[in-house]
Each structure stands twice: as structure tokens, then as C-alpha cells.
Amino acid sequence: MSNSRREFLQSSAALTIGMMGGAATSLAAQPAAEIPAPQSTTAPTPPAPAPAAPVQVPKMKFGNTEIGRLVLGVNPMYGFSHYNNNFSGSMREWYTPERVCEVLHRASSYGINAFNYVHVERAQSDWERFQSEGGNMHLIIQVTVHDDPAFLIRNFKPLALQRRGEEIDKAFQTGTMAAEREWCRRARDLGVLVGVGTHKPEVIELVEEQGWDIDFYSGCVYNRTRTEAEWKQALNGEIMEMPHDIYMQSDPARMYKVMRQTSKTCFAFKILAAGRIDGDGVARAFRTAFSNIKPQDGVYVGMFPRGKDEISENAELVHSILTAS
Secondary structure (H helix, E strand, O other): OOHHHHHHHHHHHHHHHHHHHHHHHHHHHOOHHHOOOOOOOOOOOOOOOOOOOOOOOOEEEEOOEEEEOEEEOOHHHHOOOOOOHHHHHHHHHHOOHHHHHHHHHHHHHOOOOEEOOEOOOOHHHHHHHHHHOOOOOEEEEEEOOOOOHHHHHHHHOOOEEEEOHHHHHHHHHHOOHHHHHHHHHHHHOOOOEEEEEEOOHHHHHHHHHHOOOOOEEEEEOOOOOOOHHHHHHHOOOOOOOOOOOOOOOOHHHHHHHHHHHOOOEEEEEOOOOOOOOOOHHHHHHHHHHHHHOOOOOEEEEOOOOOOOOHHHHHHHHHHHHHHOO
16 A cells, blocks of 8 residues: 555544544533424425526527527436446445435536436336426437337326337347337327437447337447457457447447438437546537537436536536637
8 A cells, every 4th residue: 555545544443533522512511402403304495596696508499499508317326337346336425315406406507408318227216306396408318128118108298209229229239229219109109208318329220220119329439338259349459447438439430420411300428428528528529529420419418516517617618619700
């Protein structure tokens, strides 16, 4: 263990002991008569939604609705970092129900009025809490193999259902895309916009060629669902330690190309390579995305504002890119 790491651990332990000791001494010294009465069990008044920020994300037409071209992604809220277990755990720890709602409210204040919801863990209770606090967003729901679309429609009233990319890509690899096309037909009967998610440009090409009855695509600009054989081919025979989260710089151009070729609405996601792009690269990645998708297209971006105000930074960046003369 290095000296700096040993000193850090020793100082952290001392600080923790000091804090615990101080708290215990304070409680012990407090006279009985001064011990505060139990807190009221009356539910606190929900916070008012955040007022509109001076900068608003420009809008796009999606179906019969207008939504911001920057859509709030869901992955960080429930610990899907697509990086490693430590980072995923940090996201889960930070994103309490209170913080989920705070981020939804703050995003709304910048005109980010659509959310790429996924029905996992406590997501429903977080969404209901947000609504009870006066919040409102259009939902584009990722639908997994475990979800009942009718339940999602009944309980969430979404604007759109999107078949999740993991399911679509697996079907593409196993030759069972006909079942996914049938899923889209059934979703259409529920009266919402219907979309296909994927990490593979070839999927969009196939769906376009076959003329599926869908409204939009959600495309990951990095093809992270290659098979092992495909990775070895792409990496000149090498295979990485985390084969499901490799981000090749040559991938985005391929996905952006097929997005431009379809007349359907497209949403690009993981444009920041799941947090691997930072610093000045963030602005470049946003500019690359919006210069390579159509005017009626948007992006999904997950945000983890633990260390900085990613919400305002991203909203202001998108606003400046899309309103530049």
C-alpha cells in the first residue's frame, strides 16, 4: 500500500471516529427536558416544480407532440453504468428516490420534457412520487422481455413504447426477428408510437428493408452487442476483458449514416460512450451527434450530476448548438 493511500485511510478513520464521538457526547450531555419531541408523522408538503430556466432545449415534432431534442436517459438512475460494478454501485447509492425526482424536476425546467423510462426496481414508485410533486414528462418506455405492454400503457400512459435494444439485437443474432416484428404489431394496437431500439446499424437496415410498421428507432452509436467472433474480427483477433462494453471510435459514423438514410424519427444514445468521453470531448460529441442526425431526430443522454451540474451544462450546450446561426 502506498504512503498516500495509507495516510488517506488513517485520516478518514480518524475523521469518522471523531464524528461518532462528537455525536455521542452531544446526545449524552443534553438534559432530558431538552430532548426534542418526536417528529410529526404528517407527510411533508411536496416541493414545487422548479421554475423554467432561462435556457430551453429546442423542440422536435414526435407524433402529434413536441418534445425536447435532448431526452433524459434512465441508466444512471438505477445503476446501469456500462462501465464497471464500482461505478454502477456509486450511481445506485447516490440516486435515492429524492434525487431521482430532483433530477427529473431540474431537467424539466430546461425544457427536457421526455424521459426514456425503463420499468425496473423502484422506478414506478419514483415516477409516481415525481408526479405527486407536480412533475410531468412524456414517457418513451423501453420494453424488456419481462414487461407487459398493456400494463405499461394502463399505468403510465406513455407517449411511446420502444422495444429495448438488447432484445432486438439478440433476435437479430438468433434469426428470430419475425417474433419482434409481431411484438411491434401488437404494440401498435395499444394506440401509442412504436419504436425499435438497437446497437446495430444492420438492424435498422433490415427493418427498413422489410417495411415494419413502426414510428421511430433508438440507436446506440456504439455497437456494444457484437458476438465474440465479431469482436475478434473487429479487434484483429484480440478480445477485451469486458466484451459487452467496448466502445470503438469508428462505430458512431456507421450508426449516424443509417439514421440519416431513414425518414423515420431517430434517437441516438450513448453519444458520450457511457461516460468515457469527458472534458472538451463532450461538446464535440454533442456537435457530432446533431450534425449527423436529421432535424426531426433527438438524443437520449443519461445524467449523473454528482460532481457537477450536468443537467444545465448539457441543456445549455444543446441549446447553443441548435440555435447557432
